[in-house]
Amino acid sequence: MNEQNYPEFTGLELSPRKIDYLKFILEKGGTVKTTEISSVLKVDPSTTTKTLNELAGAGYLNHIPYRGVDLTEMGxxxxxxxxxxxxxxxxxxxxxxxxxxxxxxxxxxxxxxxxxxxxxxxxxxxxxxxxxxxxxxxxxxxxxxxxxx
CATH class of the missing domain: 1.10.10.10 (Winged helix-like DNA-binding domain superfamily/Winged helix DNA-binding domain)
Structure with a gap:
């Protein structure tokens, strides 16, 4: 679960806002509810869901329906x-x-x-x-x- 397993990333893949999401999820540890992310980052729930789906689609997150999200190994x-x-x-x-x-x-x-x-x-x-x-x-x-x- 370390960076050297992913030599292809440049560090420029994500927007500042998506970086905020990943850092928050890492800090919380485990599965984080969408509502908590919306509340803490002060983002509309529909925008949060859309962003989380994009991050999951890119391989950074696992989306667990009705529970929330957690980081993949790559994430x-x-x-x-x-x-x-x-x-x-x-x-x-x-x-x-x-x-x-x-x-x-x-x-x-x-x-x-x-x-x-x-x-x-x-x-x-x-x-x-x-x-x-x-x-x-x-x-x-x-x-x-x-x-x-």
Missing amino acids: EAYTQFLIRRHRILSLLLTHYGLSSEEACSEVSRFEAFVSRDAINKICSSMGHPMFGVCGEISHENCLHEEKHH
Whole structure:
């Protein structure tokens, strides 16, 4: 259940909004009800259902009728990358004078447009930091990728 099993993704596959859905589902753990996602993300239930169906169709989620959704193995690996990307970019911005809160907020506005390759290079140039402003940073995937270049 790790990123290296999915070498084909670039990190640019999803919109910022869909990224929010996956991160929320990972944070909640297990099966998450559609109504809870709508409520927390402040999205109309019909829009939530449509988005969840798109994510399920793309292989990121399992949709369990009348129960909710959970992440597929690929969805979990992808979401782990999304969290790693957020934490690396947030940490990077704190090196340039932004507070932790400012860095986290700024990164949330543009992170969906930063590729996996760029993240791995930034992470490597930073010496593979273990902890960012938003939490622990995983490196298994980043270090694995480096060996193949």
